[in-house]
Amino acid sequence: MLKLATAQPSISSDLKKNAARICDLIREAAAVGADCAHFPEAALSGYVKSEIKSWSDVDWEALEASLNEVRACCAETGIWAFVGCNHRHPDLSRPLNSLHIIDGHGHAVARYDKQYCSNAEITDWYAAGNKPITVDIRGIRLGFLICIEVQFPELFMEYERLGVDCLCLSSGPGLKTFRIQCQGYAASNCFWLSYSVPQNASDKQPSCFIGPDGEILASCGCAASGLVLGEIDPTNPKWDIPVNKARLWRRRARIGEIYREHRLKE
Known part of the structure; x- marks a missing residue:
């Protein structure tokens, strides 16, 4: 079983404030027994067009220092954090819109780079990533996507x-x-789903934790900062049908062999 805290922090153009709020929520997550904490897109760096008006305004050294603060907080609390933060890659002329995966020792173990950037992002702002990323924590496998990628069902199926x-x-x-849409993807793929948005945008769609049947199990308040705690436990009998039966049946159904003998031949 894995306990995951879905966070809903406020995000500003002030890196120090963003880092402090993220660290506060990591400590709060640790205090309620979470193994990991999940944060929104650009939670540390701020997002382009809203908090960032030009790449020339970004202090990349200060951003790295703030990221190191978050890493130190993970080491202090012993929990993992998945933190939205822009990333400069030495081989690219543009930054990446990334999710940094930090373990409970404060090590950067992986980085998910947004693969399907929006039209505005790819036209004027970001480079694009090229692969899915998974990490295993306490026997539970997690995957990562960012924002507009919710519009691409093939990513969830992958x-x-x-x-x-x-x-x-x-x-x-x-x-x-x-x-x-997140509820639909959780139900159709029979996995849990953590949906994290900033407090700034939570009046429309608060952060939430969704079960493998598509039910919202916990939700942050509208326009409120904070987090909710969810449990991922494939052995819990409550989830036997979606996790152990429906998911395996859908895999077999997609292959098509179970229908071959009984399929209309005309």
Whole structure:
């Protein structure tokens, strides 16, 4: 079993304030027994167009220092954190819109780079990532996506093929339908889903934790900062049908062999 805290922090253009709020929520997550904490898109760095008006305004050294503060907090509390933060890659002329995966020792163990950037992002702001990322914590496999990628069902299906138990989707200000889509993806792929948005955008679609049947199990308040705690436990009898029966049946159904003998031949 894995306990995951889905966070809903306020995000500003002040890196120190963002880092302090993220660290506060990591400590709060640790205090309620979480193994990991999940944060929104650009939670540390701020998002382009809203908090960032030009890349020339970004102090990359200060951003790295703030990221180190978050890493130190993970080491202090012993829990993992998945933190939205822009990333400069030495081989690219533009930054990446990333989710930094930090373990309970404060080590950067992986980084998910947004693969399907929005039209505005890819036209004027970001480079794009090129692969899914999974990490295993306490026997539970997690995958990661960012914001507008909620519009691409093939990404969720790929993570199902990779055997994830929980998909963490970090969003910024998005459409009200994003949370509804997340419920649908959780139900159709039979995995848990953590949906994290900033307090700044939570009046439309608060952060929430969704079960493998698509039910919202816990939700942050509208326009409130904070977090909710969810449990991912594939052995719990409550989830026997979606996790142990429906998910395996859908895999077999997609292959098609179970229908071959009884399929219409005309």
